[in-house]
Amino acid sequence: MKSIQEVASEFKVSTRTLRYYEEIGLLKPGRSISNQRTFSKKETAKLKLILRGKKYGFSLEEIKEMVLLFDLDRTGIQQLERTVEYGEQKMLEIDEKIAELTQIKSEIQQLHTLFSEKLTKLKGEMLDE
Amino acid sequence: MKSIQEVASEFKVSTRTLRYYEEIGLLKPGRSISNQRTFSKKETAKLKLILRGKKYGFSLEEIKEMVLLFDLDRTGIQQLERTVEYGEQKMLEIDEKIAELTQIKSEIQQLHTLFSEKLTKLKGEMLDE
DNA sequence: TATAGCATTGACGTTAACGTAAACTTCAAG
DNA sequence: CTTGAAGTTTACGTTAACGTCAATGCTATA
Incomplete structure (x- = not known):
């Protein structure tokens, strides 16, 4: 489990960006006891996909659909x-x-x-x- | 030589977009006697490159550099x-x-x-x- | 010659994707 | 226990890439 700063510097994005991605439903980090965001492996994998998607011109809305592949309970x-x-x-x-x-x-x-x-x-x- | 409407519908962009691309120096259409924009083959070729560039996530600023390859007098x-x-x-x-x-x-x-x-x-x- | 249809140039409006600042809380170190 | 770094939410600011509207001009045709 990584903190927001760790993830931000690892992927070279701002913390604001990470919060924004949560805001629009792209990421769903967990929370610590003191309400701080915690990023699991799954979330960082999603972030990787998001950033790669951005790099070749998908909008965050389009990326959202792709990221859902990670999230949905496919029962x-x-x-x-x-x-x-x-x-x-x-x-x-x-x-x-x-x-x-x-x-x-x-x-x-x-x-x-x-x-x-x-x-x-x-x-x-x-x-x- | 094509009119702005012909180019717009051929490439499925708005006339506004074409004027905007001229505004920021991406396109340089000629002018008719009555001051109407005329698009040569070279300009439509540039437009094609621009649109393709956009499709995979280059900003217009980045594209501008690439389009310059068409324009400069390389003496x-x-x-x-x-x-x-x-x-x-x-x-x-x-x-x-x-x-x-x-x-x-x-x-x-x-x-x-x-x-x-x-x-x-x-x-x-x-x-x- | 009047009217419809395209053109022109401003100029203000809009949206996505964040930046930035304020006001506050939490945590680790001295 | 205080101080500073990092976290939180809320909210307003910013930029790129056009959309949209107003005011006006040319021009082909009935």
Whole structure:
């Protein structure tokens, strides 16, 4: 069980951010006798997922859905089926994102090649003078 | 040359968004005689890059740097060298993002497998009754 | 020529995701 | 026991990325 400061510095976020994530239902840390937040392994795992999600452009609202995978008591069959479906859909979305990133990379790559050649040529011209 | 409405509906953004992108220096459409914005191929290409960049979580400020690759007169050697370096760095960043996405996917994959098994088991139990 | 439909430039409004400050409590160290 | 660091809640402030509205201009067509 970690304190809010420990978690904050471990993940390089502010304590305000952690409280905010609790406020909007993303995290659900426990409480000590003196009412201080305690973060279990599960919560830090969730936080890791949240931060990774943010890094590639999901809103906290979207992330919330994904994090629910960690929280819900998946007892009923219907619940489980929905969860499984949801997971499949998310994986498809991720595949799309990867494809787009690859696309962007190749565009940059082209520009890069273009400029590199231009540069080589320019340097050559300098030697000619 | 396309009008603002043509571009807006083609890319499914608002005209306001296009004006905003001009306001912050991302796009630089030309003007018709009657002062109406005209979008060249280059501008729409830039817009495409902008929207793709947004989709995976770059801020407009970050995107601005990337879009500059399209705009600058790359005449001087120093400029070109900087540009080439910048492009290399960006490609590295993209590789990182792809790696993280792959990581997220595998985490979801694990949860998915877990729940799928649970589901299969539950369904089996139902038949046993 | 009047009217409808798109364009323009301000300028103020809105929302997400926190930052920051105030007022208070709790805990560990001297 | 006091003092300082870290915790709590409450609440107002801030910034990016637009939305929305008002006032106005061009222009094609009935």
